[in-house]
Amino acid sequence: MRFFPSLSCCVVLSLLSLRPSLAQSGSISAEAQTVAKTVRPEAIRAAMRFLSDDALEGRKPGTRGFALAANYMQTQLEALGLQPAGENNTYRQAVPLRRWQVREKASFLAFDSKDNEKILLYGKQFILNPNPDHANSDVTAPVIFVGYGVSAPELNYDDYAGIDVKGKIVAYVNGAPSTFPSNQRAFYSSAKAEIAAAHGAVGVLSFSLPTDLRNRIETAAPRARQGIYRWLDKRGKPQRTFPALKGSASLSDSAARLLFTNAGTSFSDAVSAALKNRSQSFPLNMSAHLHTQTDMVEDVAGQNVVAVLPGTDPVLKNEYIVYVAHLDHLGIGRPVKGDSIYNGAHDNASGVAINLETARLFASLPKAPRRSILFVGVTGEEMGLLGSDYFASNPTVPKEKIVANLCLDMPFFFHPLLDIVPYGAQHSSLGHETEVAAAFVGVQISPDPIPEQTVFMRSDHFSFVRQGIPALFIKSGSQTGNPNLDGTKLNLDWRATIYHSPQDDMNQPFDFNAAAKHVQLQFLIGYLTAQADSRPTWNKDDFFGTKFGPARVVK
Incomplete structure (x- = not known):
């Protein structure tokens, strides 16, 4: 796919210039606005290309390929200056798995x-x-x-x-x-x-x-x-x-x-x-x-990668916003069309790559946010959200100090990003930060176009919801800007033909300008949450807040 980074930058700059008053009202600082403009679509593409390369053999937990992916994520975060936040002052958390x-x-x-x-x-x-x-x-x-x-x-x-x-x-x-x-x-x-x-x-x-x-x-x-x-x-x-x-x-x-x-x-x-x-x-x-x-x-020695950008507020730095994306995929399996490596480019090298670029934006701020920002690459998502459930149940930071989770998994950027479906935004005060960031970036908010797919239960954010932690899981919506291209049909067709197959590789028509907008959304929502005086809360009488997080519900 042909790529035009200068065009992407112009589009972002024009969108930002249209909404300065809304940005200011949402407390997006000038520094954060400046940093948001530096997002690099080509960096997302490069990280995805490495993580989904045949050499990583599908990144199945317990394999050499997964170890390479974990090492890659760790070194990228370490190079940005993020500190180890795993076990024993390392960047890793052991996750014991059994089949x-x-x-x-x-x-x-x-x-x-x-x-x-x-x-x-x-x-x-x-x-x-x-x-x-x-x-x-x-x-x-x-x-x-x-x-x-x-x-x-x-x-x-x-x-x-x-x-x-x-x-x-x-x-x-x-x-x-x-x-x-x-x-x-x-x-x-x-x-x-x-x-x-x-x-x-x-x-x-x-x-x-x-x-x-x-x-x-x-x-x-x-x-x-x-x-x-x-x-x-x-x-x-x-x-x-x-x-x-x-x-x-x-x-x-x-x-x-x-x-x-x-x-x-x-x-x-x-x-x-x-x-x-x-x-x-x-x-x-x-x-x-x-x-x-x-x-x-068999027993599998799973591992999560955990790194932190410490906050700067004397009190709030002890609270954490957790960014999560799963590192694993399905490994080597049944051949399809002559290919047996399940590369997982979209699922979920894309989410890891976007979170890595999000980490770079945070590290580029002149001053880190008030709250600490935790980045976690989890194992075993394809086995049933196991790495995230293990981390959320046994976090390497105090559980009561985790105030929010932002998860990214297959955000679906096969067309321009004109609208988003922010799963979880309607359940907690994170909905406000989502609205401010979406307006700033220039995307609309839409309802779930495929409720029969039960998306809300199918990725790592739900592991945090189970622990009473407000969470957000953003996917692109159905608008494509092309009257002849139905975004919902494109999504469903991809799920029917490419999802969990060896054809989920880099030979797909990804729109990396759309991926860059996902970075901006992730960054700005987390930044606003990190800077707020109060931690996020579940909405009053919310189903998930009442079921899992009664201590964090607005009275």
Whole structure:
């Protein structure tokens, strides 16, 4: 792609000159304005090119390629003058990871109805999830259908209302009601097992609506067979598991229909109710027998990279704004179009490169901000947000002193950046800083164009939300400036054809001027937050603030 750095600079300068009054009202100092103009699109491109090179072999945690990526990030931050903020006065934090896998030949799923037993075909009709808490797990129990498997009384929706599932296996549809707000829909789509365990279930069976082609067994089976990873606490116990659940399986469409053979409500009626967002629950008059043999496959020595730019205020320097981007990708895998290296240029060399340039802007300030700025390159995002969850749960700085998180992951700069979707901005006071920075840079703020993708739950910012820390995750919006180019369609097509494939390399039409705007947004939002007298707070009665951060909610 042909690149014009001088044009980028002129565009940025013209945008800045149009909004001086708004910049001043938002407390963007003259020094910060000057530094923001120095963003280097070519530096973003160069960092992405190195991190996604074949020599790094896809940056899978525990490999030589990931070590090279971590060394690169560390040396870049060290060269900027940032100080070590990891363990033992180093730039690293050890993250112990472990992988488990189902032993398929020793595992099975059967449906029992009266005197009839139907043993299902592994990989065709079902997939079992590994059970890190039980190497040899066996459970037989009646199955209760619980709609979407969601209990959200604050949204006047509860699939568990009026039914007792203690000691039962629950079956539910993937996803959440489309009437839910985007981020709540994302949360409840991903919290099914936790909700089931809280209601006393001993097993879960999940399946997709016939209209949902994203989670089919055929596409899910290859990756599911690679197993799952979890991080270990200091006692060696895996985290983010639910020991009360003795079995968990994903079903094909045909297997899901079999479940309803003896039910008082037909499969099609249950699907119709789900599509109409109606809560529902009823017995299926069927039992399921899940037997899962889980093997511990390997331990992986994961690492996070952690560096800090110390603040300058005598008191506020002890508070931290944390910038996060994941360093890892999928490594070497199944060949696609003759290529087996999953380079991860957009996912997420782009986020790391943008955060590195953001760090340079902070380091270029004549005087560092009042609060300290922490930059973290995390491991294991592709394994389930593991590196960020480990850091947020075991930070190398006092947890109560982390005031905000800004995460960047696949910001999507394949067209000019005219609007952004700032996931999380509507939940906390960070929304104000986002508005000021967006207006200054010259981009509009838009709603989530693809709520069905549950983006809010799918990157490292959510690890901080779980710890009650206000967080922000910015992606580009759908405006392209070209009436013949639909940004949402471009996004969805990329996810369908390039995402998590070897074709996510540097041979893509990246717009590095758009990437430079992402740097400015990251920098200015963090700068405004670092300079403010008060730390960010959750909005009053906010769902995530109430659920995870009651001590940080505006009264």
